[in-house]
Amino acid sequence: MIAKGSFIPNFVGTPVQRVEDLRLLRGRGQFVDDVHHEGMLFAAILRSPVAHGRIRLIDYAAARGMPGVRGIFTAGDIAHAPECTVPTIPMRRGQLEGLAPFEQPVIAQSKVRYVGEPLAVVVADSAALAEDAVDAIVADIEPLAPVVDCHVSGRDEVLLFEEHGTNLAVTYTVEKGDAKSVQAAYARRERFSVQRHTAVCMEPRGLLAVWDGVHAKLRVSGAAKVPFAIRRVLAQRLDLPEDCVDMIELDVGGGFGVRGEFYPEDFLIPFLARKLNRPLKWTEDRRENLLGSNHAREAECEIEIACDRDGTILALLGRIWVNMGAYVRNSAEVAPRNVALFLSGPYRIPNIHIESSMVVTNKAPAGPYRGPGRFEADFFRERLFDMAARDLGIGQVEFRRRNLVRESEMPYRIAAITPSYGERQVEFDGGDYSIALDRCLGEIRWAEKAALQGKLIDGRYHGLGVGCFIESGGGGQRENARLVVEADGMVSLYIGSSNIGQGLETICIQIAADALGLPMEKIRVFHGSTTNLSEGFGSFGSRSVVMGGSAILDAAGNLKAKVRSAAARRLGCVAGEVVIGDGVSASFGGKTLALADVADEDLSADGTFASHQRTYAYGAAAAHVAVDAKTGHVELIEYVTVEDVGRIINPLTANGQAVGAAVQGLGGTFMEHLQYDQDGQFLTASLADYLMPTATDFPNVRAVELEISPSPTNPLGAKGAGEGGTIPVGGVVSNAVAAALAPLGVEPRELPLSPYRIWKLVQAAR
């Protein structure tokens, strides 16, 4: 469906400096913890110290009497009646068969299933006093044997949900052709694994809930990503009409998929604000953030590739196990589906059979994180590709080139997934993947550097890796926008998309400005909050430009139609005779009205864009590393990522996303690791133990954005492009390390590539 509006690009495509920066640079951003509300109280949460157990008693008598404590609440205060269960967090997609038993209760009731699970909420006059009281609560929990490993959990000897009878939540099957019947000249089977890590946004989560007892309305600030979806769930769980719940999106300190899912606190804080009839603020501290904001990426696989002698891939088969943690949270299915569905990447693989199982364990629950499932899939696939290429005596580049989907094969269908959840069959929409590959190879000077492969220079082994990737974007069915011409001639743009730091405000204003022929200063944008529009869908799966941007075009088209009608009345003609010019001026018969001249009319227009078709940005990345085999340290000498994003709205922000995404991927590849011991105790609860990249770690990362094949699915021609920078990193870099250490016979099969782990591989290969 093509939106009505069209435009002449003026701001779109130029590196406009961001509107958001004017407040953010001066410390005038408003993040949720910056907000003060008269009379607000503060919540702190008692979290389970054990990974698996039955709750006997939560003794908070002593805590209740401590200074400043206004109340302490447990499951008994939240369940409708003593014999009832507390509400659970539903899946965003709706009831998915078989997954309901694994939903997380908003507070632990009879059992605890992970260290960090909420047990009680203390409300007090200050955050510090609330925390003091939390420390004084004694939780008597009968410990049960914990299970942290996927395979052990999969044996169902220790069950997390006894009534359900299994820890295997669901298995997805991805199928194309007939992989099991393939007879191939060459085959290789390998096991790989990716470690648990996650987004770790710089701003921890937070909420400020205000209950208006007079009007029975709830206003919750701190929303992000999908405020309308969160509202729907919250209203339902609180027995409130949706229009009595406002979710307010302020400035947001990063999302990356992790902020904005429905968490226990998203119920608990509003519930208690209403119960106490006092504004209630909760701010996650960094320990809680590491412990309880969605974890991600932990997956292992056993996969097999089958090829002809010339390297043509015939089949890809295998099993993948995704360690989901203790509960299936509201978008939990995304990564387990993607890791299997996109295992084939942008390559032509005629026969595929992959099974991906979601297994629960006594770790924190997992959810989508930038390029969910795809980062893992690319690591698994690209490592196997390099092994196969080497076995067959074919170069890394040539192996990929041979198997890349060609433009002539577009639209190209990949495998089908069951259960499908009503999703459309994935079809790559167009593009010349080899152009991105060639550009990438040129940028890193592959031909020149190829001679360095495996060479020992000044005590370090050098290696290069390359990989191709695909990124899907523009997900979710629809997005809405509204344009309102204000009395002063300014235009207000209301959009259902969410700003999570990606420059959404600026992008939206650029698009609206061009659609209306107005200067950017004439447009104000209001994003995310449910007070702006009656329906919105938010920012996830790299969709805001595609969906939100296209909705803006539609709204602009509709606004012009209204201006035509309003002007026609004043100009004494029919609407069809009015000529709309720059700045939505209206002319007929030698007379021109400016927008401000008709602004006293009630001029507003809604726009929408709906599409079930995803967009597929694609690209290639390459890395040059130098490895100190004695310490295991890897220096990333150069990293280049190239991506065709269809259409670039703002080159500055598009490039910024790609570089930032790559560095996040490098963190996950080298150093980030959420670790647990065998008892399910969480070991990395501080930023001194969960290591993330700093300014000195990866100074030589570059990104190139191309506009080769605009997407046919939306009027902007844009493809979602916020995740492509992260997706290929693990595969490309580990291939570079493998190439460097090939003389030592080292083959990395696990992430992270920490110095210690590389050293161990070198020792083992001796």
Next chain:
Amino acid sequence: MESRASAIRFELNGKPVEARVSARTTLADCLRHQLLQTGTHVGCEHGVCGACTVIVNGDAVRSCLMLAVQVDGATVTTVEGLSREDSLTPLQAAFRKHHALQCGFCTPGMLTTAHALLTDEPDADKTRIREVLSGNLCRCTGYIPIVEAVYEARATYRSKDKSAKA
């Protein structure tokens, strides 16, 4: 308010301020929640992320690792004090030009750190800039544009004209 609060007086962004704080109130929390200067952000409360960086007596420090009582009599500058009412300073403009911020949460800490560095070392090269900024975590930008911005801003700190600073 907790018991045993004491009165502190210090200079904040060029103006004298007073507050009553309990001993355990960190400088970060005092600035944010009592003096309502929320530009300084709290990202970890254990001295690693650098989002809370402010300038005390000319030194860039982690305000989550200082008690408010420790700045009694001191001179404190936050991001608000490095800003102008109606325009961006050259350092801020350089950040904007190079797209050195996305979500903006780490940005005040980056600005105060960069300002302290360039005030003392206006000739700092990129290696030194990276080294100094390695104590400030950013999850969005990958750091490269931040280093570029600080590097470009050096010129305004070298000039004798002090209008580079607020």
Next chain:
Amino acid sequence: MKLPLFDYAAPATLAEAIALLAASGGTAKALAGGQSLLPTMAFRLAMPTLLVDLRRLAGLDRITLGEDGVRLGAKVRWRDIEDDTRLRTAHPLLAAAITHVAHYQIRNRGTVGGNLAHADPAAEMPGVAVACDAELVLTGSKGTRVVRSADFFLGPLTTALADDELIVEVRLPAWPAARRWGFEEFAQRRGDFAVAGIAAFYDADARGVAGNTHIAVIGACHRPHRLAGAEAALNGHMVDEQVIVAAAKVAAAEVDPPADLHASAEYRRALVGTLLERALIRASR
């Protein structure tokens, strides 16, 4: 992670500070830069009843160079060591080691005394102190005493400091200009605590034969200590590749490293050997 409740005092004199510590019966803690103490309190791992802030105490922040060596007041900050250009020649090992400490903002607050009292075995300063046979001057209610570094560090985060004592000064012996030295540290990222580190020096006679070798290990240990075996492997020999490799092997064998979530004991052991090799190659050039 708000701080727990505590009483606070900022005494004007050393005597008052000591009296406050003494009166608390071991439940008070001295607050210098706070860069190590406050994070542990934020995690509520340390919950002192009283913080005795040393910020008003005068005269403890001087760096004095003399014939007998370098004296660092306990309140000398890493920043002060960095800024004192005399130290690059007066004590190059100290100057080099300090460049690895933490980050810019922490270096503006963190102090030598606080760091030594905290005694993290992966910190640079305790290792340098031990390598150099530094003396620590401690003052408490019973008076002042001088303790050798080797006797000061007892274990991870454990020292010989009594509950009512404060470090007031660190004395590093004089550093001959011709001394050969090397400092090598391995950390996963710049500024992180050392996974392993080596502080080493020796004096070479006219023929180039090594003597007076001092080698201390950082990070791959429960407390910083000298590696007598590795030192003996160097003393009396010309420092060539063969001798270096042999000393490194001995060093790797004689350390007793801990294991943690970042690294195994064996890896640390191997790092010690590699780092000593690299330190000695640097020293011998």
